[in-house]
Amino acid sequence: MQERFQAVLKRRLQVEIQNHPPLFPWESQLVDYPEFVEESSIALVPAWGWLAQQSKLNLPIPLPDKIFQQLMDKCQLLLTSSLPLGPKLVQAVESFFPEDYQLINDLAGMVLRTSYRSVDALETIPNIQRDYSDLQPRQQMALSLMAAKQLLENLTLPISFANPVIEQQWQTNAGTLIIRVELQSLGKLMKLRVHSELPTPGVLKLEGNGTQAVSSSTVANKASVELDCQPTNQTYTLEVECPELEQQPLLLAINLTM
Structure with a gap:
């Protein structure tokens, strides 16, 4: 008798729940939720690129x-x-x-x-x-x-005629950034050249001595910039922008000493 009573009670509860589903504390009415959430709708906070x-x-x-x-x-x-x-x-x-x-x-x-x-x-x-x-x-x-x-x-790249080539690598979340700086003398002219291999498409901006040069990456995410420079001690700044990796550019200093 007791088992029959429990079976009847169970069926009535099931019917009641089906007809009047219980609500979560934050719900004021019944809401249909999707069975899954598409990836594109999830707002992920990207890791800091550098x-x-x-x-x-x-x-x-x-x-x-x-x-x-x-x-x-x-x-x-x-x-x-x-x-x-x-x-x-x-x-x-x-x-x-x-x-x-x-x-x-x-x-x-x-x-x-x-x-x-x-x-x-x-x-x-x-x-x-x-x-x-x-x-x-x-x-x-x-x-x-x-x-x-x-x-x-x-973040500092020292260069001089005694050490006219320097290379620096910077690890990022998308791969390795490679920066190669060269100091070249062309007769009376001196040039500071920067070659890069970027982990994602990006832009180089070399600035110093009142001038600047900008270059965007092309084939294989490579970019190069150069500036004429004076035979004096000078600090140049190099900005590396990789928007797909990080909104904030990476800033390096190139210290030229004679």
């Missing part, structure tokens, strides 16, 4: 993506500054630790004097298999300073 370069830095543990991006933005702003490297490192990271200016200064000096992985301030950092948030503030400062030093080096 982020992959962090994998090429010699760091004990990686920085969080957001901090690495902010640090790189600051380093690009400092590229053309006449400040020595030490003060540049301090300015690159000081906003992350606004209450510890003197300690940052001390650690910056240590980073400049020692190899990347032997900074005493990191203490046990090579043995930590966790992440940035697990570090002590002093360790976070030292790690950020180490990253800033390497970023400034990666």
Whole structure:
């Protein structure tokens, strides 16, 4: 008798649910939802295009993506500054630790004097298999300073007649960006030439000494630009724009010394 009663009750509940389906808390009426969502309708936030370069830095543990991006933005702003490297490192990271200016200064000096992985301030950092948030503030400062030093080096291309050709690679989320800079003497004329292999279609903009040259990639995503230059110490800037990869261009400094 009890089993029959439960069967009847179950059928009545099923009929009631079919006739009057229950609503979710956020619904005021019955809504038909699609069985699947087409990919094109999903709004994905693309990864920051230049982020992959962090994998090429010699760091004990990686920085969080957001901090690495902010640090790189600051380093690009400092590229053309006449400040020595030490003060540049301090300015690159000081906003992350606004209450510890003197300690940052001390650690910056240590980073400049020692190899990347032997900074005493990191203490046990090579043995930590966790992440940035697990570090002590002093360790976070030292790690950020180490990253800033390497970023400034990666973003700076020194060239001279003693070293007239230099090549730099930058890892991106779409592949490797290759930049090759050449200093050429053509009689009384000097030219600075930049050749590139871009991971996606893009534009090069070379600027300095009051002039600029712009070139878009053509075959195989290659682009080249050149400028006449003077036999004086001069800093040129090179912007690499790859809109399919990242809206913000990559800025590099070419330091010409005689």
